[in-house]
Amino acid sequence: MNLQESSEKLSAIGFDFYRRGWVLGTSGNFSSMVTRVPFQVCITASGNEKGTLVESHFLTVDANGRVTSGEGKPSAETLLHLAIYRLRENAAAILHTHSVWGTILSDVFYQNGAIEVEGYEMLKGLAGVTTHEHRERLPIVENSQDYVALSHVIENTLRENPAAHGVYLRRHGLYTWGESIAEAKRHIEIFEFLFEVTGRSLK
Amino acid sequence: MNLQESSEKLSAIGFDFYRRGWVLGTSGNFSSMVTRVPFQVCITASGNEKGTLVESHFLTVDANGRVTSGEGKPSAETLLHLAIYRLRENAAAILHTHSVWGTILSDVFYQNGAIEVEGYEMLKGLAGVTTHEHRERLPIVENSQDYVALSHVIENTLRENPAAHGVYLRRHGLYTWGESIAEAKRHIEIFEFLFEVTGRSLK
Amino acid sequence: MNLQESSEKLSAIGFDFYRRGWVLGTSGNFSSMVTRVPFQVCITASGNEKGTLVESHFLTVDANGRVTSGEGKPSAETLLHLAIYRLRENAAAILHTHSVWGTILSDVFYQNGAIEVEGYEMLKGLAGVTTHEHRERLPIVENSQDYVALSHVIENTLRENPAAHGVYLRRHGLYTWGESIAEAKRHIEIFEFLFEVTGRSLK
Amino acid sequence: MNLQESSEKLSAIGFDFYRRGWVLGTSGNFSSMVTRVPFQVCITASGNEKGTLVESHFLTVDANGRVTSGEGKPSAETLLHLAIYRLRENAAAILHTHSVWGTILSDVFYQNGAIEVEGYEMLKGLAGVTTHEHRERLPIVENSQDYVALSHVIENTLRENPAAHGVYLRRHGLYTWGESIAEAKRHIEIFEFLFEVTGRSLK
Numbered sequence: 001m002n003l004q005e006s007s008e009k010l011s012a013i014g015f016d017f018y019r020r021g022w023v024l025g026t027s028g029n030f031s032s033m034v035t036r037v038p039f040q041v042c043i044t045a046s047g048n049e050k051g052t053l054v055e056s057h058f059l060t061v062d063a064n065g066r067v068t069s070g071e072g073k074p075s076a077e078t079l080l081h082l083a084i085y086r087l088r089e090n091a092a093a094i095l096h097t098h099s100v101w102g103t104i105l106s107d108v109f110y111q112n113g114a115i116e117v118e119g120y121e122m123l124k125g126l127a128g129v130t131t132h133e134h135r136e137r138l139p140i141v142e143n144s145q146d147y148v149a150l151s152h153v154i155e156n157t158l159r160e161n162p163a164a165h166g167v168y169l170r171r172h173g174l175y176t177w178g179e180s181i182a183e184a185k186r187h188i189e190i191f192e193f194l195f196e197v198t199g200r201s202l203k
Numbered sequence: 204m205n206l207q208e209s210s211e212k213l214s215a216i217g218f219d220f221y222r223r224g225w226v227l228g229t230s231g232n233f234s235s236m237v238t239r240v241p242f243q244v245c246i247t248a249s250g251n252e253k254g255t256l257v258e259s260h261f262l263t264v265d266a267n268g269r270v271t272s273g274e275g276k277p278s279a280e281t282l283l284h285l286a287i288y289r290l291r292e293n294a295a296a297i298l299h300t301h302s303v304w305g306t307i308l309s310d311v312f313y314q315n316g317a318i319e320v321e322g323y324e325m326l327k328g329l330a331g332v333t334t335h336e337h338r339e340r341l342p343i344v345e346n347s348q349d350y351v352a353l354s355h356v357i358e359n360t361l362r363e364n365p366a367a368h369g370v371y372l373r374r375h376g377l378y379t380w381g382e383s384i385a386e387a388k389r390h391i392e393i394f395e396f397l398f399e400v401t402g403r404s405l406k
Numbered sequence: 407m408n409l410q411e412s413s414e415k416l417s418a419i420g421f422d423f424y425r426r427g428w429v430l431g432t433s434g435n436f437s438s439m440v441t442r443v444p445f446q447v448c449i450t451a452s453g454n455e456k457g458t459l460v461e462s463h464f465l466t467v468d469a470n471g472r473v474t475s476g477e478g479k480p481s482a483e484t485l486l487h488l489a490i491y492r493l494r495e496n497a498a499a500i501l502h503t504h505s506v507w508g509t510i511l512s513d514v515f516y517q518n519g520a521i522e523v524e525g526y527e528m529l530k531g532l533a534g535v536t537t538h539e540h541r542e543r544l545p546i547v548e549n550s551q552d553y554v555a556l557s558h559v560i561e562n563t564l565r566e567n568p569a570a571h572g573v574y575l576r577r578h579g580l581y582t583w584g585e586s587i588a589e590a591k592r593h594i595e596i597f598e599f600l601f602e603v604t605g606r607s608l609k
Numbered sequence: 610m611n612l613q614e615s616s617e618k619l620s621a622i623g624f625d626f627y628r629r630g631w632v633l634g635t636s637g638n639f640s641s642m643v644t645r646v647p648f649q650v651c652i653t654a655s656g657n658e659k660g661t662l663v664e665s666h667f668l669t670v671d672a673n674g675r676v677t678s679g680e681g682k683p684s685a686e687t688l689l690h691l692a693i694y695r696l697r698e699n700a701a702a703i704l705h706t707h708s709v710w711g712t713i714l715s716d717v718f719y720q721n722g723a724i725e726v727e728g729y730e731m732l733k734g735l736a737g738v739t740t741h742e743h744r745e746r747l748p749i750v751e752n753s754q755d756y757v758a759l760s761h762v763i764e765n766t767l768r769e770n771p772a773a774h775g776v777y778l779r780r781h782g783l784y785t786w787g788e789s790i791a792e793a794k795r796h797i798e799i800f801e802f803l804f805e806v807t808g809r810s811l812k
Contacts, residue, residue: 103729
């Protein structure tokens, strides 16, 4: 998918997610694969509100996070996107959001190491899940401002949790991905729904 | 009502319900009667987001669930729609949604066999109910991926609960219907309102 | 204000309130004064969804609730509107909504006879209130399907609570009014805000 | 920034915040700096709904709060805006909102003297904050209808809390500011997000 098409689709998602309160302030960042070989990823530039994105708010980076086109600084969390693309070879898009319920659960379940959800029909919205009897284990990683270190932690976490459809940075936000932008968006919605159900069911 | 008119009305409902969070991901499915004799039902095809439906996302099926027009696979839950049309002879439309509060209540009240709501003015929004003193008993059915078996369970449940305006699949979602698309939509709104009141009143 | 202008303003309010979940299903009803002498009130006809009102969904009634123009049946609760116009001589508009938080509070505080709110800056949005130190006492009346009897109860309640800016029908909904449609709308928003604050603060 | 540009940006914020329920009724008020020397501030006139602002709903005032252009009365809380502009020399815009969660927290934490939030990634949306390890201390001031006295209290509070990004009037609302209108808006969103997380996490 070329840069223009990617940026249009990701901008539409930003418009929507902003209104739902999942990317308030200038939080969140989105990327999608332009080409695997040579490795080119389209990613939101740093510091823009996600509800009003246009093509110039995106740039492309290579496998080392170097800007190959576009203006501005790539998202500070570009290294985390790159780590996910390395470890999830089929990922064609990555979405990162900050929601109220996710933030709360990432703290409540930090000691367990993961947010675990089981027995809901909505789990079938996660790629490859065909029954509500699935247990999704979403690993929680301690937050950090050292993105190099954090990208290594995320690599290890993805390696140790091959079935996970996302990873949660504690008190920070959700990373999920998909084989298409639409699949990544669906994963966000599924997780957010399940977070709200789980959060509202806490004693 | 012909296919075009049905699909337009159901698409508008999808647009609205998606924004309220009742059909996130690609969850939910909608149908309406085209003709009773011969039996022709318009139903959402499988796998589409309900917030952006257009006519090509619908197809028609006969009484056995065989596709008679349109492209794609009918919703995996087509058998459940057909069971409801058989048991509720006046039903002209069926809506199925997944909401946070409904999901929670279907679990909390599973042992009771039903979500029971009584004494609210909003109950009068259910067809035939003329006083807030009505008690609505919404049966809860265990969820299953075996839709043939599930359709039989739903048939029995509807037979045993002739006054019920809907049925809830545990940790899955609500089925309700109406003598028109508008009535089915009203039933969804009434149930969702009552679910939220009941859910927020839980100790 | 003539019928066309009234119906346009009330329709815009319906559009807005429906999206906030305060008039789901076909619940709620709205009226405004066309002329005090002779007494002519514009009121929503029965059975329409409040999110998509147009002028033909309104009719005018006289002081006895007889239809003087327009088609359809006036709202079943017309007698309650008339009682309020009799007892609140400056009322030029009346709005009636059904919200989740109001419904819950009307039940929780029924034994107290009123929802009482005190000490919030938002109280200043109620006509004539100039300080947050105001205590608003919103009387709760038991719900009934006998609107003749209920209209008498509401008359007595308004007489006994001359400072009240509204009245709540238990497990049913809020009635409030204003010297203009805009003031009545503001009162709904103020009450809804205060209901949510009060409801979320309940132990 | 001239009056027209300021009023357009502030009106767009009002449109947005009204829909989120942060300026219901006619609550809230917004201002931005036109010129520091001579001191000219653009501020919302009193009594208008914030969801439908146009340029004529704004006026300009000087350092003493005297109207220098525009019609109507300046917001009753103009003195509070002026106090903030005096104490925060880089402030180019001030936004004041009334939200449900903020109102609740300002009461719950009143005895502590501040709403304190620590350890969330979203804190980085506050100007100058570069790590989630930041602790934001948002002072709570008792509400009052004596705006002269209140403006002195706010001056003292800002002097004693040089790092604070806002101040909360108890059971009333949030004041925050920024070096631009966009930054002030971002601060509102960050605080509201953190209020909701904190409020929903209260035992």
